[in-house]
Amino acid sequence: MSTSHGGTRTIKVDYLARVEGEGALYLKVRGNVLEDVKLKIFEPPRFFESLLRGRDFREAPDITSRICGICPVAYQMSAIHAMEDACGVRVDGALRQLRRLLYCGEWISSHTLHIYMLHAPDFLGYASAVEMAKDHPAIVERGLALKKVGNDIMNLLGGREIHPINAKVGGFYRAPARSELSDLRETLLRARELAAETVKWTGTLEFPNFEQDYTFVALRHGDEYPMNEGRIVSNKGLDIAASEYDDHFEEQHVAYTNALHCVMKPEGTCYHVGPMARYALNYDQLPHPIQDAALAAGIGRVCNNPFQSIIVRAVEVLYAVDEALRVIDSYAPPEQSSITVVPKAATGYAATEAPRGLLYHRYAIDQGGLITDANIVPPTSQNQKMIEDDLRCFVPTCMHKPDDEIQYLAEQAIRNYDPCISCATHFLKLEVDRR
């Protein structure tokens, strides 16, 4: 909706479509100057950190995975790694590889949903994937087939595709036999073709000419494209362990939104997490054929155009399919599906790479393993201020367009981040029953 009064134009999007959760956008334009941008998240907060206090340390992965139906594995992994960090345990070998395989499933599933069902309609001029499917059935069917491969991995390793239940502190409740992975291998071989086609296809889309000098923040492992572990690095010189996160980042309350804004200390600057950050900081860790596919699709070794994030997501899907095949081909079942983890009074820290970016967890536990403190910083909280900054810089470039077109482009700019508002607020429909 747009209104005009005394030379001031206000563009309001009361309900953002094709994002997870309930959010709104407010743009105030005076003359031809954009005066104010507010990305409002009006979901009530969910208080997961408080809910966790007093619970057993082994419960954190399954409780926090309920924060999001799209990236439950990310929550499980960050919680598991943080608890293992607190208890001084390291899980390696086949169990580490299986965790990576499970994460591949989530990346494939989540990214493909966003690429085909939520973001592609923006570029092809449709209101929804359903409308797009009428004119482009082959494209949408390719997306569905690819997404299903991610679901298959989550089903096999996690027990089910939404809120998987097989991962635990110390490993898995059950590790698959090698023979159980053979069908999945065949499916992944077919999926590699679909993923390669997806990269090529995203490269054919038309993108607004817009770039930002981003501060990218992502994990960097050194030996692999990051998923479960690594140091937190930026393209502006940051290089820290997960345990130092709170020294360099802080969450701030902002009056108009229920999600905390996370900023970099000390200046309170915004930064960018997610596929573009991972890609920029880990391009050298991608296999050469995937690097070539990315370059052929039209992005460089660093992509600074947020609208091209759809290409980067497609590149990560191709990588996740390839990596899943590598894990399966080298898989030798572990002797035990998990190792014993004995709690001790300590604080544990972990950051893993959720599809939408860095997901930080910190837990304090007591000697008996009960959680005494918890902090969770999801990617959308970290990107929220960055999204506003993108809008602040992008909207003025299209000020000459009619309001409905500005609104459309602004919504598209928000969807560049695949924001998960449920994660940002740890959302829940809240009912207050007072008596």
Add this chain to the structure above:
Amino acid sequence: MTQASTVIIGIGNRYRGDDALGCIVAAELGSMSLPGVRCIEHDGEPAALIESWQGVEQVVLIDAVSSGAAAGTVRHFDLAKQALPEEFNLYSTHAFGVPQAVELARALDKLPPQIAFVGVEGECFDAGVELSAAVRQAKDIVIAEILNSLSLGMGTHA
């Protein structure tokens, strides 16, 4: 395994009160081992949902809904002929759930020839494993209806 000609899909979450309705109906019908009928519990994930009915003649989707009607109200829709009304836009992740899966399948010509939706108005979707009294009663009605329509060789009426 022989391909079932009818698939009963109970959608929901067994740990959110009345949202378990679809799962419970599917489980109870599944325990009857009806010939040519496959019963599955489903979380509503769209890609998997569309996949689940490929090559199937007849599908019945059962789900708890929150449309503002009285708790326990049973509503029927023939999805081969119409989309689910707006008020049945069920909770879903990233605004992409059961209604979108059905419409996407329609656009891609992947809907089964017969597909019915049975919605039962829920009363309480809080965490828990108990159905409310009204929904428990409706559950028995829905099961009886489906058994009756299967014996008559047709989908649930719409």
